[in-house]
Amino acid sequence: MNRVFVCSCFGVTEEQVRSHADAGACTPRQIASACKAGTDCGGCVRRIQALLGRGSRPRRQLVDQGGRPLTAKLPEAA
């Protein structure tokens, strides 16, 4: 099996992100709600955004998503 991990913190694969996207998740925040990807170190959020931006899925209006943007704990700058 060829698994490509997007989120190593939670072991979430590209296939899982695409599956959640197909089920209606269209923002990294919604992906995080579905599988926690992006909620620990945050290092995968850009990758998730890139995956969501691909393909022919229609994008929902992001304006009505409401709430705050996805926040994640980031390591302190050295």
Ligand code: FES
């Ligand atoms: S790699 Fe996804 S939260 Fe750390």
